[in-house]
Amino acid sequence: MNSDQIPKTEDEFKAKLTPEEYKVLREKGTEMPFSGTYVHETKTGMYLCKACGNPLFSSDAKFDSGTGWPSFDQALPGAVREIPDTTMGMVRTEIVCARCGSHLGHVFNDGPTETGKRYCMNSVCLDLNTQ
């Protein structure tokens, strides 16, 4: 499968993703804090959806939240969808890829920059394209 093609069935997602990626992206898992590749990443580029290649965040929007997950203060226009999430006894806003519907993380309204947003993402859901 070409890396830009959108997987449609769960079998196609499974074929494209590692078991850990599949667990987070398709089963709404959460990676361990400070375990992800991109927590302290400082290279410039575009963060793409690991499942479908959709550009999600610019490295310009990345900041160090201290949470152990890569964090961004804004997503690219139309790149993600927000879904109310009341699991785990909390009211949160889930972020999914607008293109393939895969889980990426959550957004919170306590961001330190002027957008006021903190997109708390899982590294395994992202693929940094530095070209």
Ligand SMILES: [Zn+2]
């Ligand atoms: Zn996607």
